[in-house]
Amino acid sequence: xxxxxxxxxxxxxxxxxxxxxxxxxxxxxxxxxxxxxxxxxxxxxxxxxxxxxxxxxxxxxxxxxxxxxxxxxxxxxxxxxxxxxxxxxxxxxxxxxxxxxxxxxxxxxxxxxxxxxxxxxxxxxxxxx
Amino acid sequence: xxxxxxxxxxxxxxxxxxxxxxxxxxxxxxxxxxxxxxxxxxxxxxxxxxxxxxxxxxxxxxxxxxxxxxxxxxxxxxxxxxxxxxxxxxxxxxxxxxxxxxxxxxxxxxxxxxxxxxxxxxxxxxxxxxxxxxxxxxxxxxxxxxxxxxxxxxxxxxxxxxxxxxxxxxxxxxxxxxxxxxxxxxxxxxxxxxxxxxxxxxxxxxxxxxxxxxxxxxxxxxxxxxxxxxxxxxxxxxxxxxxxxxxxxxxxxxxxxxxxxxxxxxxxxxxxxxxxxxxxxxxxxxxxxxxxxxxxxxxxxxxxxxxxxxxxxxxxxxxxxx
Numbered sequence: 001x002x003x004x005x006x007x008x009x010x011x012x013x014x015x016x017x018x019x020x021x022x023x024x025x026x027x028x029x030x031x032x033x034x035x036x037x038x039x040x041x042x043x044x045x046x047x048x049x050x051x052x053x054x055x056x057x058x059x060x061x062x063x064x065x066x067x068x069x070x071x072x073x074x075x076x077x078x079x080x081x082x083x084x085x086x087x088x089x090x091x092x093x094x095x096x097x098x099x100x101x102x103x104x105x106x107x108x109x110x111x112x113x114x115x116x117x118x119x120x121x122x123x124x125x126x127x128x129x
Numbered sequence: 130x131x132x133x134x135x136x137x138x139x140x141x142x143x144x145x146x147x148x149x150x151x152x153x154x155x156x157x158x159x160x161x162x163x164x165x166x167x168x169x170x171x172x173x174x175x176x177x178x179x180x181x182x183x184x185x186x187x188x189x190x191x192x193x194x195x196x197x198x199x200x201x202x203x204x205x206x207x208x209x210x211x212x213x214x215x216x217x218x219x220x221x222x223x224x225x226x227x228x229x230x231x232x233x234x235x236x237x238x239x240x241x242x243x244x245x246x247x248x249x250x251x252x253x254x255x256x257x258x259x260x261x262x263x264x265x266x267x268x269x270x271x272x273x274x275x276x277x278x279x280x281x282x283x284x285x286x287x288x289x290x291x292x293x294x295x296x297x298x299x300x301x302x303x304x305x306x307x308x309x310x311x312x313x314x315x316x317x318x319x320x321x322x323x324x325x326x327x328x329x330x331x332x333x334x335x336x337x338x339x340x341x342x343x344x345x346x347x348x349x350x351x352x353x354x355x356x357x358x359x360x361x362x363x364x365x366x367x368x369x370x371x372x373x374x375x376x377x378x379x380x381x382x383x384x385x386x387x388x389x390x391x392x393x394x395x396x397x398x399x400x401x402x403x404x405x406x407x408x409x410x411x412x413x414x415x416x417x418x419x420x421x422x423x424x425x426x427x428x429x430x431x432x433x434x435x436x437x438x439x440x441x442x443x444x445x446x447x448x449x450x451x
Contacts, residue, residue, distance in 0.1 A: 039432075040353075040394070040398055043350070044351075074431060074432060076394050076432055077374055077388070077390045077391045077393075077394045078350055078394070080374060080390070081347045081350060081374075081378060084347060084378045084379075085347060085348075105431055108427065108428075108431060109428065109431060109432075111424075112390065112424040112425075112427065112428045113373060113374040113375055113388075113390050113428075114373040114374065114375035114376065115374065115375050117375055118375045118378075118379055
């Protein structure tokens with residue numbers, strides 16, 4: 001498991017937040033399991049992990065990346081836009097990205113941002129496989 | 130400091146149709162449920178207490194024009210942009226000048242696109258020989274833009290027929306300017322032909338930021354710390370929130386505008402106190418804008434880490450005292 005400790009513009013202790021990342025191959029797809037918060041401090045690491053997972057998904061039979069959102073407390077616009085950057089790369093590689101099992105907060109954020117209109121969202125990883 | 134919104138719509142002025150007004154009246158009557166009201170005051174009390182804004186009012190349709198009133202008796206008028214809202218401001222300025230307000234106007238232009246300058250040919254004080262108008266802009270071609278829109282093919286009254294004393298002043302980012310009782314700074318923004326945001330600080334330390342027509346590019350998120358710094362600790366940030374985040378990164382990418390989501394994140398990062406959603410999409414109805422306002426308030430609650438950010442939805446006629 002990888003952990004990204006975000007610093008940022010104000011690198012004081014109170015402002016630090018963490019986001020952990022793990023991915024695995026399951027059912028012919030890559031399933032990514034981020035845990036924590038994606039904000040201005042951790043978005044850069046989130047984006048790098050996403051990027052690497054798209055590369056891994058491109059080498060799988062189903063060319064599918066499923067991001068398990070269940071472990072994410074919340075995501076700011078930086079994280080959402082990182083998803084868009086990953087989707088652009090994925091589209092170029094023929095990889096589909098599905099956002100799976102978002103919690104209530106994440107569901108609201110995806111709806112308010114209208115990201116549920118530009119990403120496939122599933123209730124569970126099994127539904128996405 | 131008092132901030133008055135004279136025009137809040139983006140790109141193109143809009144007007145409510147008879148059908149829209151009829152729908153609002155019908156909804157109000159149904160909500161009243163057969164009640165009667167003794168007088169206008171009682172009816173207005175019902176409106177305030179029981180009707181939502183999309184029913185009882187309208188976000189308005191004039192294009193961008195925002196007054197920064199330092200509230201000093203001897204202060205000149207301070208106005209951001211010359212959209213179609215400028216016509217109403219000009220009428221009100223005549224009223225205030227008749228009461229003794231100085232006949233001096235400082236304009237600060239975000240950029241020179243038509244929706245941001247179209248009000249100037251209809252700005253009454255420009256025809257007043259006793260008025261002095263100073264037009265500040267980050268663009269050295271501001272005078273060319275204003276003259277061109279009054280050339281014969283577009284408008285019957287040429288710029289040279291205006292009787293006020295009109296001056297142009299080109300400002301540069303990174304330099305604090307002392308103008309009247311305000312300190313004014315500007316920041317270059319990403320937009321076609323570039324745009325500029327303005328930060329106004331009054332003598333009491335109150336800060337209003339005017340940042341419209343600014344796209345925060347998805348490939349340059351690391352540069353947003355500079356924007357947050359420009360917004361830092363502001364009492365009010367007036368921010369371009371024309372599109373949803375999804376639209377701004379997909380079909381409307383490179384159209385030069387931002388979203389409510391990014392505006393809230395930037396204001397959180399900047400520890401700003403209030404955000405005014407602004408430069409409304411012209412195809413949005415009052416119901417659409419009210420929904421966007423409610424969703425923005427909810428997103429702010431969901432992502433808040435420190436002090437709350439008050440999220441307002443600007444409408445023509447809104448006044449915010451800082």
